[in-house]
Amino acid sequence: MTTNNIIVLCAFIAYMIIMIVIGFVCSKGNKNNEDYFLGGRNLGSWTAAMSAQASDMSGWLLMGLPGAVYLAGTGEAWIAVGLLIGTILNWYIVSARLRKYTIVAGNSLTIPSFFKNRYRDHKNIIKIVSASIIAVFFTVYTASAFSSGAKLFATLFSDSASGDENYNRVYVIGLIVAAVVILVYTFMGGFKAVCTTDLIQGLMMIVAILTVPVLAYAILTFDTSFSSALAAKGVEQPAQFLNFFVNGDGTPVSTVSIISNLAWGLGYFGMPHILVRFMAVKSNEEIKKSRKIAVVWVIISLTASCLIGLIARGYLTAQLDDATSESVFIRTIQQLFSGNGVLIFIGGIFLCGILAAIMSTADSQLLVTASAVSEDLYKGAVKKNASEKSSLLVGKIAVAVVAVIAFFIALNPKSSIMGLVSDAWAGFGSAFGPVVLLALFWKRSTLSGAISGMATGALTVIVWDYIPLVNGQTLYAATNLYSLVVGFGLALIVNVVVSLLSKKPSKEITDEFDSIKNIEV
Template sequence: MSTANIIVLCSFAAYMVIMIIIGFVSSKGTKNNEDYFLGGRNLGGWTAALSAQASDMSGWLLMGLPGSVYLAGTGEVWIAVGLLIGTILNWYIVSARLRKYTIVAGNSLTIPSFFQNRYCDDKGVIKMVSAIIIAIFFTVYTASAFSSGAKLFATLFGNSENYNTVYTIGLIVAVIVILVYTFLGGFKAVCYTDFIQGLLMLVAIMAVPIIAYVALTYNNSFSQSLIDSGVTNPDNYLNFLKNDDGSNVSAVSIISNLAWGLGYFGMPHILIRFMAVKSDSEIKKSRKIAIVWVIISLAASCLIGIVARGYLIENLDATASETVFIRLIQQIFSDNGIMIFIGGIFLCGILAAIMSTADSQLLVTASAVSEDIYKGVKKSATEKSALNIGKVAVVVVAIIGFVIAINPNSSIMGLVSDAWAGFGSAFGPVVLLALFWKRSTLAGAISGMATGALTVIVWDYLPLVNGVTLYKATNLYSLVLGFALALIVNIIVSLIAKKPSKEIQDEFDSIKSIEI
């Protein structure tokens, strides 16, 4: 192993040790399920904001999105625009009301338990259905984070001969470290580590593309640098409405990319941060911090892909494009030991993006299994036994995610896209209608949830058109159709069904007057 790799490895090791120490310290204050899964509903504004956004912006922010922009140009930035709009709407429309409603509705600790309490579902059907959906789609989502970590290690420490071996070793290391601090400290450990990781991600994602751009344009124009790197027409590459080959970005592509913003309304690992904020005043502070963080990080992520196209010595194909940020750092910080160490710190930013999402996904899945499935089946379950089941679930989901991610050719963007569509379609319409429509019913919520989840599965996985999936045949993102159908079915079934009871309607009306 080269001296440069040893220095970077030392940076990684120090970073991981710090995360594990935070998990150990956080475990001392964890006494029950509310502490483990919601941190006692005591998050401050900064921690809630950075934790929510760091858990949202996984490895795809520093690997998947820059890779897409690197290959196709700025026509891919419509995803970032959609995500920004979704973030703003989620913080301003959903956060405060969800926080209040989950407390009033039986002090709900999870999204599935909120659905059950909101609709007074004595049989627990909606809680069980939503918990199963969480377990399915979060396993895929967690696999994307593990794959990101493995690709980071393989790109840094591997070569063409041992890439697959190093990928597997990196995957094992990433899984173990994330498991340790999530298992020990629960929600507090996840939020505190996410806070640190959010800051680190922000520094890395801002500094690296700016340094590269300044170096690239010092004695040359940026357009000429793109031409020198093989871009035929820089004007097309830098045009929001053009593809790299000169063709127009299709309306279907723009709609599909903007639709990513709809996913926010159904993301359990983000919504649960809203539930855990200390007070209304802290939510107001959090939303401002979160929106600024997202604007900067998404803009910088897109800039990474654009600048890397002109800066990198080698041209990357579709398979390697998701490693552009890693290679950019390696090429910039390679002169001496100090520069390599600084580069190692920035590479920890990628590790931070990966870990901050995987830990949140594991924890939400564990809470679904513990609170919603285990307690739903075993009514006599104690707090201690439920907590232990939740911790076992963390390990099981991590193992399954490991198996899914074991293939070195796994697409980070593809895995994230599938999971995002699944949650956005299944939960997004239900969350919005549960919070803002008094007439919404249990039957409507369950029907809409099932419709959204099944639409994504059918659209993305079943080869129904000449041996290919409907997504491949149309290029329309499944979230567009899944969200729309789920919303329509929910409304129609709710209108057909019997009106909610007076108790449910009174509880809905009471949210307006609550101050927390």
């Protein structure tokens, strides 16, 4: 290992120790399940906003998205537009009502328990189905975060190219380190540890993602224009590379592609690790403050993420290909902060911003999975009179099991971060998004409609993305249409139709629904 690598590694070790210490400190404040899974519903505006957005913007923000823009130009930025719209709608439409409704509906600690209490499902069917979906899709989502961490380590500490034996060995070591550190502080501290670390990680991410493209652009355009710099690096038509409606190869961005990328915004309505932040905010006033912080954060971060890909295309000395494009932010930092030990250490701190993005998402996903397994599957189906101590233990075991499975999914160094995130995002958005919206805003929504819609959404994504139905191709490969578009639409239609065909909700349910608007909590 070179001296430069040792300096960067020191920055990483210091950062990870701080995260573990936070987990240890927060563990002392966990007295019951509500403390461990929701932090006692006591999040302030900054912690809630930064935690929600940091847990949302995983390693794909600093690796997957910049890599896609680096290869194909601004035409790939439609995903960012969709995510911005989704974030705004989620905070301004869903957050406050979900928080109040989960308190009134039996003080629900998880999304599955909210569904159960909202629809008075005494058989726990919707609780079990939704908790199972969480366990499946969050395993895939967690794998994407672990893969991001492993690629970060392999890119930094391996002298070999992607796919070489040394690279693969360092990738596995990085995977182990990322998984263990995330497990330790999540295991100890629960929701408070996750949200506190997310606040720190969110601030680190925003500093890194703003500073790096600004510095790179200033150096790049010091004695030439940006267009000239792009042309010098092989971009034949720089104007088209910077056009929202043109791909990097000069072909027009298709309508299907724009629809698919914008549809990422629909996923927010069904993301348990984001929705649970709304449930944990301590007051409606804090929600109002959190909205503004979160929207500003996401505008800055998504814009900067796209700029990293664009600027790096002209700035980087060594050009990247499909296999290495997701390391674009790492390579840019390495090229910016080189030469002496001080600069290299500063670069290491900025690289910790990538580690922050990875860890802030993985810890949230593991915690939501733990709550789903312990509160919804274990207490909901296996042992209904389980003590808080035993259910908490089951939740912690679930964290370990999901982490192990995600570890093995992420073992392949060639796995795509964007691909893994895309699959999980579509699964949650389709299965939960329509159910959450209708549960919150449509009085006529019924239990059978919610279960039918949930199952339709999840199965549609699986069929669309994984089963070859058209000449040996999946429906996604044949159409290039994102499964979330189809899954969300079908789930919404099925939920509404089945609800209308079902018996009307009881007076108890409709009275509770009507009472939400008049409740101040």
